[in-house]
Amino acid sequence: KQEVTQIPAALSVPEGENLVLNCSFTDSAIYNLQWFRQDPGKGLTSLLLIQSSQREQTSGRLNASLDKSSGRSTLYIAASQPGDSATYLCAVRPVNLGSGTYKYIFGTGTRLKVLA
């Protein structure tokens, strides 16, 4: 059974610091991995999607990598800003037979606080 873990659960950093958020999954048979941002009381905003054949994706100050063999993904945030404060979640879409292929498995998130 696929499980997704995000450690640490919470992180505080000073403004301007480069930081890495981690996402681990137990089964390497995945279609893709997606990173999201969630602000308090809001829905999830898609940040980056990495297909299983890709190693990384970049968008602005964000870079996400994927290593299926080790079951790991990292989200790198460069030059962090107070506006980056949010909860960051990762989700994998496992390769499954039947209707299970539509499911996404989510981590519980890392709550990031960037201090001004």
Next chain:
Amino acid sequence: DVKVTQSSRYLVKRTGEKVFLECVQDMDHENMFWYRQDPGLGLRLIYFSYDVKMKEKGDIPEGYSVSREKKERFSLILESASTNQTSMYLCASSSDRRWGAGELFFGEGSRLTVL
């Protein structure tokens, strides 16, 4: 840009009431999902639909039903609301037919309180 719109951001209902949560997406996505999110439990899948009139149970379907009469609209129904259904409800959609296949897009969420 993909837009997933949930009809109500905040609702307050009484125990036993029938509750409808509506979700509309404007990108012709074939897949739509309903999740609930609770502190300490993360996101849990209630139901999903991969086509019009098609539905599949997720991990916690008890106490809920869904309707998908049109491709763009996916409704979540609480037949008789109970206090343990107080939660944040999130609708999402995705498509497997174009680049970025499988990318999941979420609405803003509906915070339901059952008294």
